[in-house]
Amino acid sequence: MNRFAALLDRMSYEASRNAKIRLMADYFRSTPDPERGLALAALTGALSFANAKPALVRQLIMERADPVLFEMSYDYVGDLSETVALMWPKGGGAPAHAPLLSEIVHGLSTLSKSALPRRLGDWLDGLDETGRWALLKLITGAMRVGASARLAKTAVASLGQGLTTVTPDEVELVWPGLEPPYESLFAWVEARGPRPHTSNPAPFRPVMLAHAIEEADFTDLAPGDFRAEWKWDGIRVQAVAGTGPDGQRVTRLYSRTGEDISEAFPDLAEAIAFDGAMDGELLIVRGGRVEPFNVLQQRLNRKSVSVKMMAEFPAHIRAYDLLVEDGEDLRERPFTVRRARLEALVGRLGSARVDLSPLVAFSGWEDLTAARRDPAAAGAGADAGAVEGVMIKRADSLYLPGRPKGPWWKWKRDPHTVDAVLMYAQRGHGKRSSFYSDYTFGVWTDGEDGADVLVPVGKAYFGFTDEELKQIDAFVRRFTVNRFGPVREVVHEKEAGLVLEVAFEGLARSTRHRSGVAMRFPRIARLRWDKPPGEADRLETLEALLG
Incomplete structure (x- = not known):
């Protein structure tokens, strides 16, 4: 454990991507099985423990230290x-x-819930400060050392230099069929064993992701080389089906990270009436119309779902790529070939639960700009409200795991913005633990006595620069008017306060929020030092967006 702790500690202070890869590769090269495989599982988020939760950690430290001192220290450190x-x-x-x-x-x-506290205490007694920190990071599942799962897999692939030509993409392809401690994976990249394979008849395939396009990128892109689709406001899914060695048919629905969500959407099982793997968007479609994302949320994160809920919120797949069909891997075929095969497959299925994501016709970037601005007029029709932008894909692009730059681009619609008043602030976590970086903001509405009052409409903790963070933090400290535990209330009157321009992707009605509305993905776009709080927006402005 001490060696793994030392690795995490060094990586947490290392900013360079290549240096992080070297650190992980050196650890994997010098550490025997199964220790290195379990470290890889920890770094890629593949470990979870039913009885080890943050609440247990808090309980243990409060038994060994003054609870008030712990709460004060935790509030300051933030981690x-x-x-x-x-x-x-x-x-x-x-x-x-x-x-x-x-x-x-x-x-x-393996330890029971009653036996775990004592054993965890023994482990913490046997480790130094760095070891304890790493152990607790393992339990809480929040490594936060700047290493993504992709980076860890890249480090594994680098072990084969001079021995094999295994690439990070190849590691991604075999990854879904593997389990910790990954001994077969290490044997393969070190030329000691064959390429791992899975006997799962319905395995997950690593998804291909797009880069956000910038205005400058268009100058190097020829419109004729690309095809465009709508970007739907759902969740990315992969529908997979196959037949096992026992002749039993298996269907699976995976999230884009490979999580099996089939149990939450049993109504889609019959719709996956093909052998292969389809990429698409999970949506709720009622009355022939795609519902907003907040409707889909009613069915997300559920282990099981009732018949009533399936009827009220019918799940739907809008397909836009075909990865495998009848045992043939299509990922190394051009997008146009895969698209033609997908169109034929969806036509044969004839299912009300699966349809094809339409292509957006355009002859130049000006045409696509107009379509992005007004999806309803460009063919999206009644579903325009569920369009959050366009996807731009090279016609000859292969289906590659990860986020390669160039083949696929995403061009989201411009966000909505509102000028809101800062009301409350709280310290952040980790590197932000010394700054008030989590903000609650509100807009004006009519109070019970007819006077204007501020009502909270959202929270945000990103979007600002480091310099702007320092400015807001200084404002919070100087103009605090009340405290509620770790939360500070700041001055927010018509004549005094700080106005924030808040950008957000969408809005939904909510019974859980006092304002009656809930923002989607709110972030701070800029600080409006030039604007008096009394001129901030009103709740009616937001309600108008709901129609």
Whole structure:
């Protein structure tokens, strides 16, 4: 565990991508199985422990340290793992046993809820501050060392230099069929074993992602080389079906990260009446019309779903790519070929639950700009409200895992903006623990006595620059008028306060919010030091967007 902790510690201070890859590769190269495989699982988020939760960590530290001091320290540090690691009391006598990573993972996976606290306390006693921090990061699942799952897989692929020619993309392709501690994966990249394969008849395939396009990018892109589709406001899914060795048919619905969400959408199982893998968008379609994302949310994150809910919120797949058909892998075929095969397949299915995402006709970027601005007039019709932009794909693009720059672009519609008044602020976490970086803001509406009052409409903690963060933090500290635990209320009157221009993707009615509306993806677009709070927007402005 100490070696893994040292790796995390070094990576947390390393800004360079290539340096992070070298650190991980050196660790994997010098660490035996199964320790390195479990470290890889931790770095890629493949580990979860049913009985080990942040609440258990809080319970343990409050039994060993003053609870008030812990709460004050946690409020200041902003990170649970770091706070507990630093506050954990050192035991007297001989040093305790420093556990291996494999010992910890096995214990976290098998110990009962009643036995785990004592064992966790023993582990923390046997580790130094860095080791305790790493152990607690493992439990809370928040590594935050600047290493994505893709970066960790790239480090694994680099182990084969001089031995094999395994690429990160190839590691991505075999990854869904693997389980920790990945001994077959390491054997393959080190030329000690064959390429891993899965016997799963309906495996997940790594998805291809798009880059956000900027205005300058268009100068290097020829319109004739690309095709365009609508970008739907749902969630990315992969519908997969196949027949197992026992002759049993298997259907699966995966999220874009590979999470099996089939149990939450059993009404789509019959619609996946083909052998292969289809890429598309999960939507709710009622009366022939795509519903807003907030309607789809009624069915997300559910382990099971009732017959009534399936009838009220019928799930639908809008397909836009075909990865595999009848055992033939199409990912190395051009987009136009895959698209033609997809059109034929959807036509044969004839299902009310699966349809084709239409292509957007355009002859130049000006035409596509107009379509993006007004989807209803460009063919989206009644579904225009569920369009959040356009996807631009090279006609000859292969289906590549990850986010390669160039083949696919996403061009989202311009966000809505509103001028709101800062009302409350709270310290952030991690590197932002010393700054008030989480903000609640509101707009004006009519109060019960007829006078204008501010009503909260959203929260945001990103979108601003480091310099703007310092400016807002200074404002919060100077103009605090009340405190509620870790939350500070700042002055927000007609004549005094700070106006924030807030950008957001969409709006929905909400019974959980006092204002009656809920923003989607709100972020701070800019600071309006030039605008008096009394001139900020009103709730009626937001309600008008709802129609």
